Amino acid sequence: MSKGKFSRSTRDNIRGWLCEVPWLIGFAVFTLYPIANTFKMSFDSVIISATGLVTESVGADNYRKAFLADVTFPKILMNYVGEIVLQVPIVLVFSLAIALILSKDIKGRGFFRTLFFLPVIIISGPIIDKFVSMGLMAIQGADSNSVIRNVLGMLPDSAAGLLSTLIDSFVMTLWFSGVQILLLLSALQKIDRPMYEAAHIDGASGWECFWKVTLPNLRNMIVICIIYTIVTISTFDTNQVITTIQGNMFQTSLGLGYASAQAWIYFVVLLLVIGFFMLLYGPRKEAIYGNTKAAKLELKRARRLKKEQERNLKKLYRESRRYRE
Known part of the structure; x- marks a missing residue:
């Protein structure tokens, strides 16, 4: 058993999150920020001019x-x-x-x-x-x-x-x-x-x-x-x-x-x-x-049939191996 400060599963989770940090940073910068910026601009009058963007708040007029x-x-x-x-x-x-x-x-x-x-x-x-x-x-x-x-x-x-x-x-x-x-x-x-x-x-x-x-x-x-x-x-x-x-x-x-x-x-x-x-x-x-109840019973029966078929296949495989030996 590990004597470290964190358990093995906790350390694995930390490594996983550290691997995701670059993606999370990119998602925040290139996705969340533009989305928030467009929502803010939807309440403004934003015109492109020679000097840059001219912004004026207009509320819900847009x-x-x-x-x-x-x-x-x-x-x-x-x-x-x-x-x-x-x-x-x-x-x-x-x-x-x-x-x-x-x-x-x-x-x-x-x-x-x-x-x-x-x-x-x-x-x-x-x-x-x-x-x-x-x-x-x-x-x-x-x-x-x-x-x-x-x-x-x-x-x-x-x-x-x-x-x-x-x-x-x-x-x-x-x-x-x-x-x-x-x-x-x-x-x-x-x-x-x-x-x-x-x-x-x-x-x-x-x-x-x-x-x-x-x-x-x-x-x-x-x-x-x-x-x-x-x-x-x-x-x-x-x-x-x-x-x-x-x-x-x-x-x-x-x-x-x-x-x-x-x-x-x-x-x-x-x-x-x-x-x-x-x-x-x-x-x-x-x-x-x-x-319905009958339909659920049929589903259970189908699953039992599948397991029985798998057991029969394993039995045939073992018998064929004994026969070859």
Whole structure:
């Protein structure tokens, strides 16, 4: 036993924190300080002049201007919320469907995994901007399709605008699915096979296994995919909210103060959107295979079956070794 002043676990914890000190200093200097500074500037009028920054306290005028005086910013913000609400479920459903297919024993599985992840590797702001300007990220012929035009004509203007934007950015929406496919695929491979065997013994179909076994086991990973998708889309270079805020930063009539207020409003809206999806798709306090007493017994039986199979495998291994000797 160590006779030092601290126990071994305490010394290990101290070493760990000392290793994190450089990162904590960098995080405080390059992240926390700029965040606090932008929050302070959101209550000031900050104009860039030839002599430097000209700052004047204006209270909450920047926030009032963003909601009441600015005509375009609230509209752009609402369009962003509508696009996120439409795009995130599509990305999740598409990613889950592809992950389920790739989890099966199919030929060329490695090739298709690389194929779906390839857009994540080559994606960049200038490339996407060029694709959008050339019209390569939209479905060709969507504007001239009579069926789509008739459907859009029957919807209200706001809903028709959101649906039209979704159709035009369909390829870009699927472009964001590479990381989510890999995350869901890794989660699918960690689900215990005996749980499916127990469900099949009870007469559950493949569809019932998906809803009662697969989906509950994926809830935590789905939450991660939701947050990743929202943050990726929200911070992308083609996001109109971000381009608007960046454009206001260097305008002499608005300045950094008004842009900081818009950024904080955008941050709060982003948190609300994440909270909305967490309420819809977040983890539930329930058993993995249902929440009834019988379902819990089935789960215990599946675990016992797995342990019994492991014991049988060890027994066969010992017998085979004795036979070889």
